Amino acid sequence: MQHFWLRHEVKEGEGxxxxxxxxxxxxxxxxxxxSVERSATRCVADALYEEAGAQLVExxxxxxxxxxxxILGLKELPESNDALVHNHIFFAHCFKGQGGSAELLNRFKSGGGTLWDLEFLTLDNGRRVAAFGRAAGIAxxxxxxxxWAYKQLDPLSVxxxxxLVERFQNYDELATYVKQFLDKxxxxxxxxxxxxxxxxxGRCGGGSVDFAEKVGITPTKWDLDETKKGGPFPEIxxxxxxxxxxxxxxxxxxFxxxxxxxxxxxxxxxxxxxxCDTSNPNNPIPVYNQTTTFLKPTLRATQGDNPLDVIAIDHLPSLVxxxxxKEFDDALIEHLLAYPNTPVWTRAKDLFHQKTKEVLG
Incomplete structure (x- = not known):
């Protein structure tokens, strides 16, 4: 039997x-x-975990x-150089050359811990077992x-x-909120x-398209066929x-x-x-170089009569x-119940060791 330890998320705005x-x-x-760490920012109350039979911890x-x-989480660990001795499950963002990859992998190597990256839990056909893609596209x-609406309403604002401090219970509530600004x-x-x-x-793009249509926008839809010639694309x-x-x-x-x-x-x-491949050396939108946040959602890429603003929030689903x-966890739970004795977990563990060797030698 396993002991799962749900940690509190330290990322600002992550619920x-x-x-x-x-x-x-x-x-x-x-x-x-x-075991469930107490959290004042999680989207469900601590008491509900206790009612479910979990042990609350600090x-x-x-x-x-x-x-x-x-140790089960979603986003990055607190900044530290301490060795990691536990087995961890979370989105680590360290297998594609992102900034800080070597440092994080070295913490695991030093402590003997193992990382199962949620992004790379895949079925035999390569499809991810659980993803926030659709939710990210919607948000x-x-x-x-x-x-865009705010820029029309106050075009001189810097x-x-x-x-974005408000959080929404569901996608319909979010759509109602956005629609009122579009109407204005x-x-x-x-x-x-x-x-x-x-x-x-894809899942992400499909969510994005669906949300646009829900609020009365018919977007141009591009995928592999439209982009196979290679960018940059003046149509954008x-x-x-x-x-x-x-x-x-x-x-x-x-692009x-x-x-x-x-x-x-x-x-x-x-x-x-x-x-949001901001720290990825292969970022196809190389007109900005830092992420944004819910508290400061945009950064300005160009000034002038038509300033261009970039949104690069790396945990967009936290808006809802x-x-x-629920969407993510409903898909993940069957695999947590089988941890770590299925090909899903074996592949992810093997990938961790492969990437650690590639990066650290």
Missing amino acids: RSPLLPTHAAALIQKGHKV TGSWVNAPKDAV GMAVGLLV SPCPP AKEKSGKLPTVIVIGAL LQHDIFVNCIYLMTKIPP VTSEGIAGPGRVLSVIADVS PAESS
Whole structure:
């Protein structure tokens, strides 16, 4: 039997959970032990875990958890150089050359711990067992539309979007919120935005397209067929909003360039980079170099009469934390119940050792 330890998320604005109380109960019913760190930011109350049979423990106490505990989380660990002695399950973002990859992998190597990266838990056909892609696409489109609307309502503002502090119970509630801003923007500007989605046939892109249509926008949908010739693509510059939803695995020509966005005739004023490969050396949107946050949603890539603003929030589904968590956790739980004795877990563990060897030798 396993001891799963759900840690508190330290990332600002992160309210999702990879384990909801119903799923904790399922693990406990199968004889596993579940410890849950207290969290004031998680999308469900601590008491619901306790009611499900889990043991509540102090925030951040995973570092002193029994060595056989499996530490379960979503986003990055607290910054530290300490060796990692536990087995961890979370989105580590360290297998594709991202910034900080070597340092994190060295912490595992030094402590003898193992990483099962949630991004690389895959079925035999290569499809991920659980993903936030659809939720990310929905939230990315929502924020992109909000930023565009704010820019119509206050075109002289140097900060085109106020802090996004509100969280939504479900996607319908989010759509209602966005629609009211689009209506106000249309009343002032006389139009709705033109939108292009790249990666439109995937889970992420599909969510983005669906949300746009829900609020009355019919986006241009591009996928592999439209991008196979290689960028940059001047067509992107002729839309008001560009939503990037691709899953980047290898280097590809850039979709847009700094030279292109500085040229005459550009319509584009908002990029919502849902893929958010900011620290990836192969980032196909090399017009910015840092992530944004819910408290500061945009950064300005160009000034002038039509300034271009980029959204690069790397945990967009946290805008709708409860519903996105349920979608993800419903898919993950059957694999947690079988941890670590299936090909899903074996492949992920082998990949961890392969990447550690490649990066650290």
